[in-house]
Amino acid sequence: MEYYGSIEAGGTKFVCAVADEDLQIVERISLPTTLPEETLAQVFAFFDAYQLKALGVGSFGPIDVNRQSSTYGYITSTPKLGWKNVDFLGALKKRYDIPIAWTTDVNAAAYGEMHLGAGKNTQSCIYLTVGTGVGGGAVVNGDVLQGFSHPEMGHISVARHPDDTLESTCPYHSHCLEGLAAGPALEKRTGVKGQLLEGTHDVWAIEAFYLAQALMNYTLILSPEKIILGGGVMKQQHLFPKIRESLVKQLGGYVELPDLEEYIVGCDLGDNSGTMGCLLLAKEQESLK
Template sequence: MSTGQFYGGIEGGGTKFICMVASDPGSTIDEVRFVTTTPQETLEQVCAFFTPYIKAQRIKSIGLGSFGPVDTDPSSPTFGYITTTPKPNWAFTNILGILQGELKVPIAIDMDVAASALGEYRWGASRGIDPSLYLTVGTGIGGSYILNGKPLRGLVSLEMGHVYIPHNRQRDPFPGSCPYHGDCFEGLANGPAIHKRFNQFPESLADQDPFWEIEAGYIAYALVNYIFTFPPKKIVVGGGVMHRLFLFDLVRHKVSSLLNNYLNHPTLTGPLDEYIVPPGLGYRSGVLGGIALAMELEKQP
């Protein structure tokens, strides 16, 4: 085992948690993943993983990218809480406070998708490209911009999966599955919405199923809205649904059609193969983003 300085990274997803001890993608000394169950059981597993490394003074800080919504405002009384999540048992869980209380090391927290965006910006498909956008289409849908080398922050955390997009109810009568907004982007296009339509998971739906054209259209509508609002120089799209790699060509074609050469830039008027891309870090974008958050934390005075 190396004797250098390492950091802790956590991708806290709604389906699974991934924990890592590393200093960069090529210097990983330990990694574990487990199913997200109750807060108590899940966070106990997180603490059990990191405690030996903290006691051995191998890591001094941890970065956490959590499913959300997450309160990332340090001045807020609920800073570090998972707030109005629809995930059972997790609403208003003080995830940051619980982990800091048990592990007793500094922990940086952000949305899981913001951590993924940072990981890809530091080491992956959008490395050094600013501004860039990371979108995940999986159990949930979320997005994060990197601006000036950091995840973009607003009044609250970005919730790019909850934008409204055109919904042709004759073509797709599904009412939507979001408990807050019904047929928002996430309510129409995330993994659980696909499962509710067909009673099968996205990975088992046939490549030739006509629904994939509808799904690609939903993703394209959202991306075009993001491009018109704040044009990124690169878009990285990850998440379990996007493991169906044929979706990328469908999405690129539909984005080009919707833009219709209105934005006169060669990046957008030509082929989009190098503009809308899969993650360079694969499934590790989020947990390596946690490592990057921890590294940034150590730079603070």
């Protein structure tokens, strides 16, 4: 029997899965992301046990998604030790002579959620993950959004909250969304990991302000039908109403939004968003051959 394969490649762990024709997962494993040679050896050991007909890959980045580029398929300027300028897609193609879909981990998650999760019955959505970092993917008119590169939604500039004096945790930018709103920024402000902070802490007003500001920008530029929020920080359910309230305040009535409880939502697929997106992309890629 032939299977579809999925690789959700994160900076902390690789999640690999195989599924049948109906995209029912047959086996799924999680591997720590170590050095490329060691990690890929474990990936190959897993997939070599199956006859694959296509593979979908959603990778941490930045990655090169431009098919005309000499470094197409590479992980490029990542700070992840050992992974800078690694020909990830090339290594997979050398091992497996099958169609392979290639995008970012968050684009894959957006695709999975739009087709099978919180974005069902839409043709456009944004998926934003807020955890150790902040990353975003978009699906527009049913297709994953990318141009000369892919979206880097976590690194948009945001105006500082008037009560926030935190030095950004991003090594590249002094006032980007990731540097001021990711999990490490929450911990740096409070000394407590975000998932352990009580919901009444004052820091959540600052967090909601930054996330709402970002969602306002995405809304004004892309006008998605749905914005889906995931990641460890967004497991704090009390954040959702705070973000919605702050978004309305910051928009100032300029744009009429859909019902906010339907517009800004959590992910339905949980930790499977990326895996299901990769499997969908693999199936789609196989049909194009």
